[in-house]
Amino acid sequence: MLKNSLTFLGTGGGRVVVFRQIRHSGGMWLNLDGVNILIDPGPGSLIRIFERGFDTKDIDIIVVSHRHLDHCADLNSVIESASESTRNPKDLLVAPEDVVEGEDPILLKYLKKAIKEYIPVEENKEIHYKDIKILSRMKHIHEGAQTYGLEFLSKNKKIVYVPCGKFYEDMLKGYSKGADIMIFNTTFPRKVEGYYHLSVDDVERMIEKYRPKLAVLSHFSISMLRADPEKVAAKISRKTGINVISAYDGMRLQF
Ligand SMILES: [Zn+2]
Numbered sequence: 001m002l003k004n005s006l007t008f009l010g011t012g013g014g015r016v017v018v019f020r021q022i023r024h025s026g027g028m029w030l031n032l033d034g035v036n037i038l039i040d041p042g043p044g045s046l047i048r049i050f051e052r053g054f055d056t057k058d059i060d061i062i063v064v065s066h067r068h069l070d071h072c073a074d075l076n077s078v079i080e081s082a083s084e085s086t087r088n089p090k091d092l093l094v095a096p097e098d099v100v101e102g103e104d105p106i107l108l109k110y111l112k113k114a115i116k117e118y119i120p121v122e123e124n125k126e127i128h129y130k131d132i133k134i135l136s137r138m139k140h141i142h143e144g145a146q147t148y149g150l151e152f153l154s155k156n157k158k159i160v161y162v163p164c165g166k167f168y169e170d171m172l173k174g175y176s177k178g179a180d181i182m183i184f185n186t187t188f189p190r191k192v193e194g195y196y197h198l199s200v201d202d203v204e205r206m207i208e209k210y211r212p213k214l215a216v217l218s219h220f221s222i223s224m225l226r227a228d229p230e231k232v233a234a235k236i237s238r239k240t241g242i243n244v245i246s247a248y249d250g251m252r253l254q255f
């Protein structure tokens with residue numbers, strides 16, 4: 001029986017799509033070996049969690065890829081809910097330092113006690129929790145926000161998440177190959193100078209290089225929606241021979 005699942009609470013990316021809710025946002029709910037991991041609780045995450053039949057109380061780990069609001073605007077609401085207003089602290093928060101500490105943190109100070117452990121993400125760090133491992137990978141270049149690639153591993157499954165960032169050649173060697181699912185924040189259909197996001201060309205090169213069993217495109221801007229993510233995914237699939245799909249709001253994969 002397939003017991004692992006990955007649900008896309010939202011698939012929007014970029015300012016217009018997320019902040020006008022043309023697609024939902026709110027991140028991903030990953031259940032890996034019985035561990036519930038909420039990744040990138042952007043705007044609406046709290047609502048989408050319940051709407052999709054989950055419960056914040058079941059969250060074991062919250063992971064934030066970076067401090068931009070499309071990835072963490074609901075962090076406080078979700079922690080408030082999940083910890084029953086700090087009475088029942090959650091096990092683990094994994095996020096770059098600028099999400100939790102410093103001048104302008106995203107996490108409200110009083111909610112620090114709603115988390116048993118906070119582990120800051122740095123390049124190539126290994127975090128263990130029960131039978132799973134979270135690996136932080138390479139640093140992304142992303143508009144002043146500390147951002148790292150992330151891999152989630154159980155004994156025999158590997159999910160790789162490539163968050164937002166500007167493409168550079170090292171991105172063709174910073175991740176591991178052959179993931180069961182590799183998620184790409186594919187914001188733009190074409191490279192846009194001055195924007196620190198991945199384009200379809202960048203993602204195609206990475207898919208070719210890393211050859212996951214399944215590649216999933218998500219985090220779509222308005223120009224990406226106009227280009228039709230389904231068609232884009234089919235085209236990359238034809239060119240690379242890899243199974244590539246585009247995510248839709250509420251999409252649930254079992255593996
Ligand atoms: Zn961002």
Ligand SMILES: [Zn+2]
Pocket residue numbers: 013014068070071164185219
């Ligand atoms: Zn983003």
